[in-house]
Amino acid sequence: MRRKRVVILLRRKNGLYLVHTKEFYPAGTYRLISGGIKPGEDLLAAVQREIHEETGLVVRIERFLGLLHYHSEWRAPDPVGGLPFASCLFAVAEEGGTLGPNDPDEPISGFREVPLQELGALAEQLEALPPEWNDWGRFRAIAHRVILEVLSEHPDATSA
Numbered sequence: 001m002r003r004k005r006v007v008i009l010l011r012r013k014n015g016l017y018l019v020h021t022k023e024f025y026p027a028g029t030y031r032l033i034s035g036g037i038k039p040g041e042d043l044l045a046a047v048q049r050e051i052h053e054e055t056g057l058v059v060r061i062e063r064f065l066g067l068l069h070y071h072s073e074w075r076a077p078d079p080v081g082g083l084p085f086a087s088c089l090f091a092v093a094e095e096g097g098t099l100g101p102n103d104p105d106e107p108i109s110g111f112r113e114v115p116l117q118e119l120g121a122l123a124e125q126l127e128a129l130p131p132e133w134n135d136w137g138r139f140r141a142i143a144h145r146v147i148l149e150v151l152s153e154h155p156d157a158t159s160a
Contacts, residue, residue, distance in 0.1 A: 004037040004086045006047050007143040009151075010059060011093045016113035018099075019122060020054065023109040026129055030112050030122060031140050032147070034087070047090050053103035055111075058096040065089040065150050068142060087143050091151075119148040 010018040010033055019030040035050035037043065044061060051059050068087040101108040114122070123144040129137035 003084060004088065005034050006037060006043070006050055007032055007034040007087050007089050007147070008047060008051060009065070009089070009091045009147050010051065010055065010057070011062075011091070012113055013094050014113065016115060017119070018055065018094075019112050019114055020108050021110045021112075023107040026133055029125065029129065029133075029137075030110075030114075031126060032119075032122075032144060034140075034143070037088070043088060047092065051092065054101055054106055054108060056097050056100045056102050057094050059092040060095050061090060061092050063091045065091055065147055068146060070139070070142075089143055089147055089150075091147075116148065116151060119144045123148075 012018055017032075019032055021028075021030045033050060033054050035046070035054065037046040041049075047061055048059070051057055066089045068089065070085040070087070099111060123141035126137035126141040126144065127134075
């Protein structure tokens, strides 16, 4: 099991940010692009690979936004210990390509473009998912809130 992932705030050429949904998510559930970092994989290579797999776009990495550390009991395979986990947060900007998933194992079923401030509403939606999705949604929401906070405090962190 991977213990690190990248979470990517992808700014489109029109200044909006890309979120996606998958066919098995509860209806209306969208989130930032993310994916596991393979053992031994370079961090920046993981960002580029995940973008290519999930969106088909070519991007420029603009900024490392933060590192989140978790100790998630719900991910633990045994009842006595949790699984340490980390999310590396990045801001990237679209440079080219054609939007569409490239990985047949990723059941991405849709994309939306949202303004930065909508990350808070997406986090609220993730936190309010049905009980069987609640832990997953709360875990996903954290990165959305942190990215929004970082960029609200430092608006020059990415170009508009």
